[in-house]
Amino acid sequence: MIEYSEFFSDRVKPMKGSAIREMFKRMADPEIISLAGGNPASELFPGDELSKIAGKILMTSPTLALQYGTTDGYPKMKDCAKARAEKVGAYSDGDSIIITTGANQGIDLTAKAMINKEDKIIVENPSFIGSLNAFRSYECELIGVEVESDGMNMDKLEEALKNNNGVKFIYTIPTFQNPTGTTMSLAKRKRMLELASQYNVLILEDNPYGDLRFSGEDVATLKSLDTEGRVIYAGSFSKILSPGMRLGYIIGNSTMLEKIEMLKQVNDVHTPMLTQLMCVEFMKKYNIDDYIEKNIKLYGEKCKAMVDAMEKYFPAGKVEWVTPEGGIFLWCKCPTIDDIAPIVDKCLEKKVAIVPGSNFALDIKAKNNQFRLNYSSAPIEKIVEGVRRLGEVLTENL
Amino acid sequence: MIEYSEFFSDRVKPMKGSAIREMFKRMADPEIISLAGGNPASELFPGDELSKIAGKILMTSPTLALQYGTTDGYPKMKDCAKARAEKVGAYSDGDSIIITTGANQGIDLTAKAMINKEDKIIVENPSFIGSLNAFRSYECELIGVEVESDGMNMDKLEEALKNNNGVKFIYTIPTFQNPTGTTMSLAKRKRMLELASQYNVLILEDNPYGDLRFSGEDVATLKSLDTEGRVIYAGSFSKILSPGMRLGYIIGNSTMLEKIEMLKQVNDVHTPMLTQLMCVEFMKKYNIDDYIEKNIKLYGEKCKAMVDAMEKYFPAGKVEWVTPEGGIFLWCKCPTIDDIAPIVDKCLEKKVAIVPGSNFALDIKAKNNQFRLNYSSAPIEKIVEGVRRLGEVLTENL
Numbered sequence: 137m138i139e140y141s142e143f144f145s146d147r148v149k150p151m152k153g154s155a156i157r158e159m160f161k162r163m164a165d166p167e168i169i170s171l172a173g174g175n176p177a178s179e180l181f182p183g184d185e186l187s188k189i190a191g192k193i194l195m196t197s198p199t200l201a202l203q204y205g206t207t208d209g210y211p212k213m214k215d216c217a218k219a220r221a222e223k224v225g226a227y228s229d230g231d232s233i234i235i236t237t238g239a240n241q242g243i244d245l246t247a248k249a250m251i252n253k254e255d256k257i258i259v260e261n262p263s264f265i266g267s268l269n270a271f272r273s274y275e276c277e278l279i280g281v282e283v284e285s286d287g288m289n290m291d292k293l294e295e296a297l298k299n300n301n302g303v304k305f306i307y308t309i310p311t312f313q314n315p316t317g318t319t320m321s322l323a324k325r326k327r328m329l330e331l332a333s334q335y336n337v338l339i340l341e342d343n344p345y346g347d348l349r350f351s352g353e354d355v356a357t358l359k360s361l362d363t364e365g366r367v368i369y370a371g372s373f374s375k376i377l378s379p380g381m382r383l384g385y386i387i388g389n390s391t392m393l394e395k396i397e398m399l400k401q402v403n404d405v406h407t408p409m410l411t412q413l414m415c416v417e418f419m420k421k422y423n424i425d426d427y428i429e430k431n432i433k434l435y436g437e438k439c440k441a442m443v444d445a446m447e448k449y450f451p452a453g454k455v456e457w458v459t460p461e462g463g464i465f466l467w468c469k470c471p472t473i474d475d476i477a478p479i480v481d482k483c484l485e486k487k488v489a490i491v492p493g494s495n496f497a498l499d500i501k502a503k504n505n506q507f508r509l510n511y512s513s514a515p516i517e518k519i520v521e522g523v524r525r526l527g528e529v530l531t532e533n534l
Numbered sequence: 535m536i537e538y539s540e541f542f543s544d545r546v547k548p549m550k551g552s553a554i555r556e557m558f559k560r561m562a563d564p565e566i567i568s569l570a571g572g573n574p575a576s577e578l579f580p581g582d583e584l585s586k587i588a589g590k591i592l593m594t595s596p597t598l599a600l601q602y603g604t605t606d607g608y609p610k611m612k613d614c615a616k617a618r619a620e621k622v623g624a625y626s627d628g629d630s631i632i633i634t635t636g637a638n639q640g641i642d643l644t645a646k647a648m649i650n651k652e653d654k655i656i657v658e659n660p661s662f663i664g665s666l667n668a669f670r671s672y673e674c675e676l677i678g679v680e681v682e683s684d685g686m687n688m689d690k691l692e693e694a695l696k697n698n699n700g701v702k703f704i705y706t707i708p709t710f711q712n713p714t715g716t717t718m719s720l721a722k723r724k725r726m727l728e729l730a731s732q733y734n735v736l737i738l739e740d741n742p743y744g745d746l747r748f749s750g751e752d753v754a755t756l757k758s759l760d761t762e763g764r765v766i767y768a769g770s771f772s773k774i775l776s777p778g779m780r781l782g783y784i785i786g787n788s789t790m791l792e793k794i795e796m797l798k799q800v801n802d803v804h805t806p807m808l809t810q811l812m813c814v815e816f817m818k819k820y821n822i823d824d825y826i827e828k829n830i831k832l833y834g835e836k837c838k839a840m841v842d843a844m845e846k847y848f849p850a851g852k853v854e855w856v857t858p859e860g861g862i863f864l865w866c867k868c869p870t871i872d873d874i875a876p877i878v879d880k881c882l883e884k885k886v887a888i889v890p891g892s893n894f895a896l897d898i899k900a901k902n903n904q905f906r907l908n909y910s911s912a913p914i915e916k917i918v919e920g921v922r923r924l925g926e927v928l929t930e931n932l
Contacts, residue, residue, distance in 0.1 A: 138763055140789040143702055143736055145650050145672075148793040175602055183596025190808070191589030198581025202776035204573055237635055237780075237802040244801050248671070252543050253651070270800035273646070274543075304541055338541055365536055378600035380807035382635075391538040395546040402668035403642050404635040404802065409778035410588070411806050 147275050163489050169522035172489040174314065174464065175513040176375050177438075180430055182418065186378075189417040190410065201413055205406040208397050209235025209385070213412040216419050217371060217385035224346060225360025226369045232393035234400060237407045239344055239372035239384030242396070243307075244270040245403065246340055246368055246386065249395040251276045256303040258296050258337075260288055262496030262506075264314040267307060267342065279303070280498040283313060285458045287320025290327045297335040305338040305368075310358055312345035312463025315496045315508040319461065322355050329358060332366050338392075344372040344384075347428050349462035350436030365389045373415060375464070376428050381411040435464065438511040438519060442466060445520045449527025454534040464512035467493075472534055475503040479533050488525040545673050561887050567920035570887040572712065572862065573911040574773050575836075578828055580816070584776075587815040588808065599811055603804040606795050607633025607783070611810040614817050615769060615783035622744060623758025624767045630791035632798060635805045637742055637770035637782030640794070641705075642668040643801065644738055644766055644784065647793040649674045654701040656694050656735075658686055660894030660904075662712040665705060665740065677701070678896040681711060683856045685718025688725045695733040703736040703766075708756055710743035710861025713894045713906040717859060720753050727756060730764050736790075742770040742782075745826050747860035748834030763787045771813060773862070774826050779809040833862065836909040836917060840864060843918045847925025852932040862910035865891075870932055873901040877931050886923040 141149070163170055193201050208214065214233045221227040236242040243266075251257065251274040259268060261280025271278060279296050282289045287310060297303060306328065310320040320328075332339050341358045359369040368388035373381065386396065400406075418424065443459050443466070456469045470476060480492045493506030511519055539547070561568055591599050606612065612631045619625040634640040641664075649655065649672040657666065659678025669676060677694050680687045685708060695701060704726065708718040718726075730737050739756045757767040766786035771779065784794060798804075816822065841857055841864070854867045868874060878890045891904030909917055 138734075138736075138787070140787055142734075143648050143790070144793060145646065145648050145653075147650075148647050148797065151793065151796045173602075178597040178601050181596045181600040183592050183600065186596070186600070187589045187592035190592055191585045194581050194585035194588055198579045198584070199576040200778075202579040202581065202584070202778045203576050204571075204777045237806070240800065241802045248543065249546050250541050250543050252545075255543075266800055266803065269796070273797060273800055336536075336540075338536075379602045380598075380600045382802060382804070382806045389536070389538055392541065395542060395549065398549045398667070399546065399671060402638065402664055402671055404639045404780060405664065406780070408635070408780040408806050408809050410809060 147273050151269070151273070162484060165487070168484065168487045168489055169514060169518050169525065170489045171509045171514065171519070171522050171526070172491045173510055173513055176379060176464065177431060177434055177512050179515070180427070180434060181378060182427060185422060186414055186418065189414050189421070193410065193413045193417065197413070201410045203409070205409045205412070207401045207406050209233070209407060210409060210412040210416070212416045216416055221369065221371055221387050224357045226357050226371065227387055230390065231387050232390040234386050234393055234397050235407050235412060236384040236386055236400065237404055238374060238382040239342065239370045240266050240270065241400070241403070242370045242384055242386035243267050243340065243342060245396045245399045247271050247274050248399050249392065250304045254302065256300050258293065258303055258306045259498070260308055260313060261498045262315055262493060263307070264309060264342070265495055268498070271307070278498055283316050283318060285318050287318060287324045288328070290324055290331070293328065294331055297331055297337065303335070303337050305340050306332060307340045307342065308358070309342045311343055311355065312348060312460060312465070314345070315465050315491070315493070316467040317460035317463055317465045318458060319355055325356065325358050325361055329361055329366065333364055339367045340370065341367050342370045344375050345463035347376050348432055348435055348464065350432050350439065352461035359387070368392065376424065376431070377415060377418065381415065383407065383411055383415055435462070435512055438516055439466070441516045442509065442511040442519050442523060445523035449524045451527070451531045451534050455530060464510055466509040466511060468507050468509065470505045470530070470534055473505050476505050476507050479529055480507065482529045482533065483526055486525045486529050488522045490526065545671050549667070549671070560882060563885070566882065566885045566887055567912060567916050567923065568887045569907045569909070569912065569917070569920050569924070570889045571908055571911055574777060574862065575829060575832055575910050577913070578825070578832060579776060580825060583820060584812055584816065587812050587819070591808065591811045591815065595811070599808045601807070603807045603810070605799045605804050607631070607805060608807060608810040608814070610814045614814055619767065619769055619785055622755045624755050624769065625785055628788065629785050630788040632784050632791055632795050633805050633810060634782040634784055634798065635802055636772060636780040637740065637768045638664050638668065639798070639801070640768045640782055640784035641665050641738065641740060643794045643797045645669050645672050646797050647790065648702045652700065654698050656691065656701055656704045657896070658706055658711060659896045660713055660891060661705070662707060662740070663893055666896070669705070676896055681714050681716060683716050685716060685722045686726070688722055688729070691726065692729055695729055695735065701733070701735050703738050704730060705738045705740065706756070707740045709741055709753065710746060710858060710863070713863050713891070714865040715858035715861055715863045716856060717753055723754065723756050723759055727759055727764065731762055737765045738768065739765050740768045742773050743861035745774050746830055746833055746862065748830050748837065750859035757785070766790065774822065774829070775813060775816065779813065781805065781809055781813055833860070833910055836914055837864070839914045840907065840909040840917050840921060843921035847922045849925070849929045849932050853928060862908055864907040864909060866905050866907065868903045868932055871903050874903050874905050877927055878905065880927045880931065881924055884923045884927055886920045888924060
């Protein structure tokens with residue numbers, strides 16, 4: 137018998153399957169209403185349009201679609217990413233762009249290009265588990281900074297920078313953060329850039345949800361406010377076109393991106409050609425902003441339906457939340473209890489799935505009284521029914 | 535001014551853009567005949583078939599094609615990979631399968647799951663630069679073992695195993711190796727498995743070309759001969775369907791693959807859904823072996839055309855090669871000189887591109903009198919003309 141664990145690298149020894157994924161396995165029951173995932177609404181996917189586009193590309197340009205492509209991306213796809221980035225000031229003259237197989241790849245490889253064992257990354261706490269686990273896979277130390285309703289606490293960020301040597305970068309989802317749904321204020325963004333400059337660290341700005349604002353005013357991206365070339369920007373087509381196509385991009389200083397490109401070369405060589413070509417054609421033939429507008433309208437309605445149902449069914453005064461102005465997540469806190477875990481299990485018995493906050497915390501083992509709800513995926517009637525079931529469990533247990 | 539190199543991880547500091555890619559940039563000249571790349575023949579790509587398939591999938595199953603998928607792959611795509619593997623005995627009961635975004639991703643993440651800094655990997659010398667650079671990105675030590683016309687020298691492999699602690703695995707492309715085109719004999723395969731068992735190391739078998747045999751007899755895969763679960767097998771659809779679709783797979787012990795799946799989860803979350811669904815439909819509607827047969831026939835003809843031209847145009851007795859029985863590469867040695875580099879430059883002046891052997895060597899700076907030719911990509915008349923130009927340069931310089 138081979139003892140495979142002898143062959144494991146140190147980096148994978150502590151890695152465990154995500155608890156969210158374990159929960160998804162328990163969710164195979166079709167009666168369960170899931171408010172747990174992070175899927176965008178599938179009801180608006182432009183299947184007919186993409187069907188015609190894919191058919192035509194493969195008929196007229198089979199070699200382009202099926203042969204090897206270049207690691208940094210198909211040039212016209214890079215132009216599409218640039219166009220999206222320019223709308224939010226996230227492309228500067230001299231920047232490089234790499235098309236990635238989903239934004240997660242860009243985040244993973246950015247960390248790989250910078251992180252030695254025991255280097256440090258400052259992250260929002262809580263934050264997106266996919267990025268946290270990507271960072272952990274390079275054996276770094278993660279330093280969490282509390283997220284408030286207007287983004288990271290800047291005093292605590294400064295403290296973290298002051299008290300830690302070896303911080304390479306700050307990772308932030310400043311707009312409609314996952315999991316909290318909160319948006320960092322303009323003042324805090326400016327302060328973060330000042331601090332990054334003062335302590336000479338870079339910033340990795342992850343902005344998959346920035347286009348999905350249904351109320352309030354846009355806040356400038358960190359990348360657009362950056363005058364020093366300190367921000368690396370990760371963008372995505374997952375929430376504005378299709379997550380299954382796995383199209384993201386990374387923009388930043390060309391010296392850094394050259395290294396990231398080499399890591400992509402040895403990772404997946406290049407992002408599949410057909411999906412890149414389909415995105416280019418979709419953006420050429422249709423106005424993607426019209427399509428995004430439809431999604432925004434739907435997400436605004438779904439979010440309102442969720443919040444209305446929460447106000448109706450949740451036990452009064454026992455659950456706190458900040459109503460989001462965009463994105464796809466809503467974050468709740470139950471200040472009268474220590475640990476939401478037993479309630480999450482009871483929810484599954486009542487056929488509704490939510491994600492306990494511990495999944496997004498740096499210390500996943502600590503007791504946590506928060507949970508994340510998603511409103512983009514389920515249809516409105518399921519959202520209302522799911523919140524009703526959840527409200528029943530909360531009423532009984534809070 | 536930010537000094538970006540201060541932020542680089544140690545792993546990327548020594549990484550340089552591949553010399554092959556630099557050469558490809560110089561090859562923008564359309565008059566240059568390239569015998570340098572590794573592209574499969576595009577003239578046989580089933581564009582019409584895949585056009586209909588993609589159009590239908592997106593029309594009838596837009597949610598499946600465009601929504602998030604699972605990290606290990608779409609279940610029917612896993613069945614397709616399993617079916618391909620079973621044809622060469624590369625799937626055993628209890629094995630796991632992960633669909634990867636090209637086989638390179640599987641190779642990269644297998645190394646990531648096993649390699650700590652300063653661990654060792656034994657590789658064929660020369661070998662595929664994409665894998666070597668993926669391994670180097672985990673700061674391991676590569677130990678090269680000479681490749682003979684029937685595969686790795688087994689005495690030298692044993693010596694390498696005996697003299698080195700910390701070897702985690704042996705990486706091999708046993709069939710139609712890149713770059714040498716050679717195939718490891720059955721006896722050597724059995725010996726490699728014995729040695730792996732004796733010294734308790736794993737084997738990563740990379741088999742992208744195994745289906746492309748146009749003469750001689752098939753040799754059993756290492757995976758099929760493995761009775762201990764010591765072999766991890768990387769398969770690919772790049773050379774039998776389309777490289778631009780980026781579809782590969784990895785098969786092996788489930789304890790190891792569970793870790794690799796977690797690394798894929800944080801790398802690209804999952805391989806794009808549409809390309810997976812297209813492969814499934816293609817294999818359902820058509821006999822992929824018929825399609826592969828057409829490729830084999832074409833590659834056999836192209837290889838013969840190349841060898842015939844080499845015999846006609848190369849200076850007699852000055853260039854040595856082993857005529858391949860399959861795959862896409864032909865490896866040449868010029869024993870009367872030390873260094874092929876000046877000749878490669880002269881070839882570019884004469885509008886024919888070849889890859890110097892140094893690109894595939896562990897010591898890329900050492901003088902090298904070998905070069906790699908590819909016969910799958912160019913049409914036959916270009917192959918003949920390319921070899922004629924190459925013969926002119928060789929005749930003048932050898």
